[in-house]
Amino acid sequence: MLSNENSPVQVILYEGKGASPLAAEIRLAVLSQLLDKGFAVALAKEGGRQIPTPPLKGNQRLLVLGDFVGDAPSLEDAAGQASIETVTVTGLAADEVLGLVEQFREGQPMNEPGKWKPWFPVIDYDRCTNCMQCLSFCLFDVYGVDEDNKIQVQNNDNCKTNCPACSRVCPEVAIMFPKYSGGPINGDKVNTQDLEREKMKVDISSLLGGDIYASLRNRSEQAKSRFSKERSPDKALSERKKCLTKLQQAGMIPAEVLENLPSPEEIQRRAAAAAAKADAALKAQTSAN
Amino acid sequence: MTDSSHQPHRILYCRCAYANTVPQGVKDDVLQRLSESGLPFEAVSDLCEMSASRDPRLKQIAEGGRVKIAACYPRAVKWLFHAAGQPLPEEGVDVVNMRELSAEDVAAQLLDRNTESTPSSHPVNHAE
Ligand code: SF4
Ligand code: SF4
Numbered sequence: 234m235l236s237n238e239n240s241p242v243q244v245i246l247y248e249g250k251g252a253s254p255l256a257a258e259i260r261l262a263v264l265s266q267l268l269d270k271g272f273a274v275a276l277a278k279e280g281g282r283q284i285p286t287p288p289l290k291g292n293q294r295l296l297v298l299g300d301f302v303g304d305a306p307s308l309e310d311a312a313g314q315a316s317i318e319t320v321t322v323t324g325l326a327a328d329e330v331l332g333l334v335e336q337f338r339e340g341q342p343m344n345e346p347g348k349w350k351p352w353f354p355v356i357d358y359d360r361c362t363n364c365m366q367c368l369s370f371c372l373f374d375v376y377g378v379d380e381d382n383k384i385q386v387q388n389n390d391n392c393k394t395n396c397p398a399c400s401r402v403c404p405e406v407a408i409m410f411p412k413y414s415g416g417p418i419n420g421d422k423v424n425t426q427d428l429e430r431e432k433m434k435v436d437i438s439s440l441l442g443g444d445i446y447a448s449l450r451n452r453s454e455q456a457k458s459r460f461s462k463e464r465s466p467d468k469a470l471s472e473r474k475k476c477l478t479k480l481q482q483a484g485m486i487p488a489e490v491l492e493n494l495p496s497p498e499e500i501q502r503r504a505a506a507a508a509a510k511a512d513a514a515l516k517a518q519t520s521a522n
Numbered sequence: 523m524t525d526s527s528h529q530p531h532r533i534l535y536c537r538c539a540y541a542n543t544v545p546q547g548v549k550d551d552v553l554q555r556l557s558e559s560g561l562p563f564e565a566v567s568d569l570c571e572m573s574a575s576r577d578p579r580l581k582q583i584a585e586g587g588r589v590k591i592a593a594c595y596p597r598a599v600k601w602l603f604h605a606a607g608q609p610l611p612e613e614g615v616d617v618v619n620m621r622e623l624s625a626e627d628v629a630a631q632l633l634d635r636n637t638e639s640t641p642s643s644h645p646v647n648h649a650e
Binding site for chain 1: 537539540541543550553554556557558560561562563564565566567568570571573574575577578579594595596597598599601602604605621
């Protein structure tokens with residue numbers, strides 16, 4: 234699980250009583266720049282309702298920015314736990330406002346765009362039947378079970394970026410990757426075609442001959458050696474190449490993942506551990522019923 | 523949970539900043555329309571990242587009453603909140619899909635104060 238370093242600074246753009254609205258271009262530029270840097274920002278106006286700011290924790294700070302009429306008012310956290318600062322931004326350009334926010338952050342860690350792509354499976358429990366196929370498929374410990382032996386994504390940051398392979402082994406099309414390009418993996422509606430799972434599974438297992446990771450690794454090595462042994466007499470090469478291309482074209486496994494798979498022994502060890510975990514969860518489910 | 527049935531909905535905009543999943547032109551245009559609407563709203567950098575890091579602000583969004591969320595597919599947004607341990611309520615939440623709709627349509631749905639759900643916006647419990 235990722236560490237929760239998400240919000241050392243809460244930013245409010247204040248345009249309520251006692252402040253003039255910012256110029257439209259400045260407001261838009263400030264909002265976009267803050268968001269693209271990873272800050273959340275609330276635009277506060279008179280009237281309407283605001284999503285309330287969560288209780289500030291000791292290390293969190295609230296920065297209220299506005300074109301205040303006169304001096305910026307001073308505010309205090311009633312609970313006395315966090316610092317609230319009000320700053321006048323009259324006449325500042327958007328990047329100067331961003332600079333102010335960064336200064337206020339004082340280098341405290343936070344999750345930021347560019348550091349990690351939030352790529353991880355999201356389970357649609359309206360569809361999931363708790364069959365554990367995803368758990369036994371994944372070698373990277375992404376899946377686990379909760380105290381009721383229900384499947385869960387437990388280590389989302391172990392997931393291999395841009396690899397949606399586990400969504401293809403789910404017989405119920407219950408696994409989404411919201412940042413994936415195509416449906417239904419991206420969360421789009423599941424249609425009857427997508428439900429032809431068995432067919433898809435047979436295709437995959439025949440392509441890979443049972444041990445999916447060992448086969449993938451093997452194919453990856455073949456693919457790499459293809460360039461150095463262009464005239465290789467290996468008759469299976471074109472077949473393997475076709476297979477690899479097919480998998481990649483299906484968006485199933487990105488080349489980087491294929492190239493960075495662990496050693497065959499390690500794959501075997503992990504596959505056995507994952508299978509044992511899935512098996513134990515299934516047995517526990519059966520004995521509970 | 524607050525009784526929010528008579529209160530105007532809140533607006534939440536997801537910037538999808540950690541990967542350009544939502545078309546840039548659509549998200550820029552929606553933000554501009556919100557910014558110029560005269561209404562208050564909250565904007566977050568990336569709901570996926572917030573789900574992955576179990577950001578406590580998801581609780582405020584989920585429990586704060588009626589809300590319209592500009593993001594991506596409603597099914598994805600619903601289960602992202604669930605994955606973070608902060609499920610969205612069955613009622614009073616509309617997800618407006620910036621991956622599929624035009625900025626004009628997204629903004630119209632977000633800013634429409636009279637409709638809870640229209641055929642092209644999706645309450646999160648909408649069967650898909
Ligand atoms: S493979 Fe699909 S249906 Fe089976 S436990 Fe995983 S998510 Fe649920
Ligand atoms: S919820 Fe959708 S729009 Fe928001 S960050 Fe995730 S993929 Fe992007």
